[in-house]
Amino acid sequence: MDTVICPIDVKCGDQVSALLRPPSSQQVQDYFDELLSTRQCHGLKVGHNGVHGKGVYAGMDFEEGEIVLRDQMLVGVQHLSNKIDCLVCGFCFQFIGSIELQIGRKLYLQSLGVSSTSDECMKGMMAHNSKACYGTSLSSNADADPYKANGGDFGACSSGSSSDTVGLPKELLESLMNGRLTLPHSDKFPLPEAISCPGGCGEVYYCSMLCSEADWASSHSLLCTGKRSESLSKDALLRFTQHANETNDIFLLAAKAIAFTILRYKKLKAACPKETHNGSVAWGLLLEAWKPIHMGYKKTWWDCISLPDDVSDETAFRMEVKELAFTSLQLLKEAIYDKEYEPLFSLEIYGNIIGMFELNNLDLVVASPVEDYFLYIDDLPNPEKNQAERITQPLLDALGDEYSACCQGTGFYPIQSCMNHSCCPNSRAFKRDEDRDGQATILAARAISKGEEITISYIEEELPLAERWASLADYGFTCRCSRCLEEGEEEEGGGETP
Numbered sequence: 235m236d237t238v239i240c241p242i243d244v245k246c247g248d249q250v251s252a253l254l255r256p257p258s259s260q261q262v263q264d265y266f267d268e269l270l271s272t273r274q275c276h277g278l279k280v281g282h283n284g285v286h287g288k289g290v291y292a293g294m295d296f297e298e299g300e301i302v303l304r305d306q307m308l309v310g311v312q313h314l315s316n317k318i319d320c321l322v323c324g325f326c327f328q329f330i331g332s333i334e335l336q337i338g339r340k341l342y343l344q345s346l347g348v349s350s351t352s353d354e355c356m357k358g359m360m361a362h363n364s365k366a367c368y369g370t371s372l373s374s375n376a377d378a379d380p381y382k383a384n385g386g387d388f389g390a391c392s393s394g395s396s397s398d399t400v401g402l403p404k405e406l407l408e409s410l411m412n413g414r415l416t417l418p419h420s421d422k423f424p425l426p427e428a429i430s431c432p433g434g435c436g437e438v439y440y441c442s443m444l445c446s447e448a449d450w451a452s453s454h455s456l457l458c459t460g461k462r463s464e465s466l467s468k469d470a471l472l473r474f475t476q477h478a479n480e481t482n483d484i485f486l487l488a489a490k491a492i493a494f495t496i497l498r499y500k501k502l503k504a505a506c507p508k509e510t511h512n513g514s515v516a517w518g519l520l521l522e523a524w525k526p527i528h529m530g531y532k533k534t535w536w537d538c539i540s541l542p543d544d545v546s547d548e549t550a551f552r553m554e555v556k557e558l559a560f561t562s563l564q565l566l567k568e569a570i571y572d573k574e575y576e577p578l579f580s581l582e583i584y585g586n587i588i589g590m591f592e593l594n595n596l597d598l599v600v601a602s603p604v605e606d607y608f609l610y611i612d613d614l615p616n617p618e619k620n621q622a623e624r625i626t627q628p629l630l631d632a633l634g635d636e637y638s639a640c641c642q643g644t645g646f647y648p649i650q651s652c653m654n655h656s657c658c659p660n661s662r663a664f665k666r667d668e669d670r671d672g673q674a675t676i677l678a679a680r681a682i683s684k685g686e687e688i689t690i691s692y693i694e695e696e697l698p699l700a701e702r703w704a705s706l707a708d709y710g711f712t713c714r715c716s717r718c719l720e721e722g723e724e725e726e727g728g729g730e731t732p
């Protein structure tokens with residue numbers, strides 16, 4: 235496994251080891267006590283359970299159905315393919331714009347044949363259509379050269395410019411997007427106005443100035459491809475993003491984690507008096523900035539990624555994964571590297587950040603207001619229903635089964651990610667009707683007493699024992715919860731254990 239050698243791992247070996255040294259119980263305790271108190275989560279505690287590392291504990295009694303936790307993600311991304319379906323805030327992931335914009339934009343992008351990756355294509359599309367379609371990194375050219383210079387070749391990535399492949403006139407879709415056409419009863423589903431990125435990339439939109447500023451401060455100022463970007467090279471960023479879009483969007487998340495740490499470090503440094511700046515102070519600040527990522531449970535990606543069923547040569551597969559990460563890291567380095575925080579660009583660090591996502595991430599799901607809108611129309615009494623459907627039915631037909639597509643992505647949630655698994659959990663990740671943003675919601679599945687460990691199921695609970703254990707192998711452990719032990723004994727009595 236050692237043909238990929240990262241020079242930074244060699245040069246900064248001691249610092250990399252220090253960044254990856256597991257935090258002590260006391261450090262874990264102190265960090266999470268402060269985080270829980272800042273977030274006003276007074277009903278929970280995080281501590282070591284002595285068996286499975288960190289765990290989350292009830293600091294009070296919870297009733298069945300009660301909210302145990304609403305957890306704000308540290309970093310998250312919307313899946314690329316989902317960006318056609320849903321326009322959401324780039325920070326909190328709630329739907330933005332209007333019902334008309336959501337519907338018009340999706341049908342418009344479909345009519346252009348937009349389906350998958352490439353920044354160049356979307357840039358071209360944005361240039362072609364001004365702010366008409368609220369951009370994302372999307373294109374129909376799946377075979378695009380990943381290293382092509384940023385040319386904005388609109389023709390190359392659109393299957394047919396403005397043809398009405400969704401069966402609706404382009405003018406209708408445009409008037410939905412630009413607000414000239416209001417759909418019946420859409421005022422019952424107001425959405426926050428879409429605010430464009432302050433850096434001018436035209437790729438990310440927000441629900442509020444608060445989210446725009448928070449994202450800028452958290453990671454986007456370094457990862458933005460607009461005029462105000464603080465990256466070294468916009469083209470390098472585009473090459474990095476294109477590689478991630480064509481291989482694995484977990485790299486986008488890793489870039490956010492690194493940018494988050496760099497910006498946190500810069501902020502801590504700016505708050506320190508200049509005369510105190512020296513090597514050891516800077517190193518202390520980098521360790522402090524790294525803390526939120528440091529606290530996540532980690533293994534290197536190429537060691538913990540589960541083996542696909544069709545792979546027979548495990549060593550070669552893991553080496554390929556490592557090489558892929560190395561390629562991605564070199565592209566990221568060209569975009570945001572600085573010698574001052576060089577150890578953050580080591581392959582070991584990159585691999586551990588991605589491994590952390592692999593073992594801890596939760597699916598990001600936000601229900602669509604477009605689905606609610608069409609259900610509302612369907613529930614109207616006549617004659618309002620007939621009147622409304624004269625306008626809405628062609629749109630619904632054009633959207634097809636995908637009319638209800640929700641926002642989908644993945645995120646790292648600092649508190650939820652400390653929750654251990656049980657096949658008979660006392661809590662579950664479950665979005666209620668009113669949970670319309672990217673926060674994770676954990677609800678009590680039964681009454682929980684103060685002091686009990688909060689557990690969730692990482693897998694589908696209904697599966698039989700052998701399948702549950704096979705799924706949990708992806709997380710690197712065999713479950714020994716009371717249900718597994720009981721079912722194991724039953725199977726031992728009647729046959730083989732898995």
Ligand SMILES: C[S@@+](CC[C@H](N)C(=O)[O-])C[C@H]1O[C@@H](n2cnc3c(N)ncnc32)[C@H](O)[C@@H]1O
Nearest residue numbers: 286287288531593594651652653654655709711
């Ligand atoms: C999302 S993290 C949970 C928090 C973790 N215990 C920590 O120290 O950060 C998932 C990892 O915790 C461990 N884990 C979670 N539930 C477990 C269980 N029921 N039995 C053994 N290990 C478990 C596994 O190593 C798993 O990959």
